Amino acid sequence: MNTMNPSITAEAGIRDQGAAISVPEDKPEDTVIEEGKTVGKPFADDPKFKLRNVEVSYGAARAIKNISLDIGRNEVIAFIGPSGCGKSTFLRCLNRMNDSIEICRVKGSLELDDQNIYDPKRDVVELRARVGMVFQKPNPFPKSIYDNVAYGPRIHGLANRKSELDDIVENSLRKAGLWNEAKDRLDATATGMSGGQQQRLCIARAIAVSPEVILMDEPCSALDPIATARVEELIAEMSESYTIVIVTHSMQQAARVSSRTAYFHMGHLVEVNDTSKVFTMPEHELTESYITGRFG
């Protein structure tokens, strides 16, 4: 078995993150939410992702309840919500990372560029190259910096010659804002880098296979404020070339980096709106309660 297959390693990454397999119990607040109804602007023209009536359950327990959402091209959209609300579960639907969780069932229509993501004939590895993922805890391979970035392009056959591979590695590291720090030690082992550098390396690794979408699951949770600020700057630059979906616990981060914000609550998508509106005058009372800290 090829243990270095990036999709398997990434799946291990999910288990390392202690991924939210906890399922929210139904609480009295559920009664104020109308299932399948989302206030604000959940839909977009010519979306990158078109998601309709998505249902995700872990065994008998419903984790995502009838959610419909568009994710626009080249937008940065933030998913926020209390612990256990389903935002990470929903994120993982977008590149079928939930496939690795046996009891997880995904229903509904999920399309990327008008093509069904869950088509059984679909090449999942190719999907995950197009829709890359960066996790909460940086998870570089136990290889050199160069090989971390080069691994994906190698196995996807993106380079015919060493010089082409070198170019891809350099471009990816540059885009991730890591080139100057790494260029003189590309052969050094990646695990020797600081947390912030490792995370930017993981971003470079995702970029190296020319994705169209980058999913980020609390990418700065494990980083200090300076490293966080650098990653946020990076997100702003990357949004010109990629569609970015970021799950975050930090309201301020969502406010800083995203153009639209989606508020999840107990498996429901309560509100989606322009970020500036969500944080100054949200439409739904639950959204306001959460972001003002009246309940978590």
Added chain:
Amino acid sequence: MPAKKDDVYGDHISNKFNDELLALKTRFLKMGGLVETQIDSAVKALVDSDGYLAEEIRAKDKLVDRMEMDVDEEAMLIIARRQPTARDLRLVISVIRMVADLERVGDEAKKIAKFAIKLSEEGQAPQGYVEVRHIGAHVMGMLHDSLDAFARLDSEQALRVMKEDKRVDEEYQAAARTLLTFMMEDARNISRCMSVMWVLRALERVGDHACNIAENVIFMVKGEDVRHTPMEEAERVVGR
């Protein structure tokens, strides 16, 4: 989310944050109360030719200034510590704006007190005191109502305050015309009538500040900025 009965805003998870917001509101309203008293006393001092009262008002203005700085500092600390959002953010921003209006009202009271002293020394003006009492009562009512609208988050009351501004302007114009007539009749009246004119002007400004406070209350409650927009726009926002 059920709100706590004694605070229409409802409880934060962080009690300290709750306390900080409550303290900010309380401090602001306390300053409002002080400023209302200042204006009331200033008008009394003028009408009753009470030089002593006028001196008290001028001395107390330092307290008004101090309170403005305290409220501003507290608001700034809330922003730094808590990064407030949505209604909390609008509250803090509104308080910062409104406290400046309150401080200016305090200044107008000081101005009126200054003229009260001047007139008590020069001798009463022949005319204008009825108008001062009338317009004074009018704008004090507006100020009171705007602060009350803030306390109760009542955007409809705030809108009513804004609509009063036009009436105050009309009353002021009428009073100014009357005083002008007196000045034209006899040049010896000019100095004293001018003092009364300045007082009326100061009161008219108090009305403007009450309107500013009302506009900020609407922003706080409804989330839309109605400054510099026509009355119909404010009506639409409040009616939403």
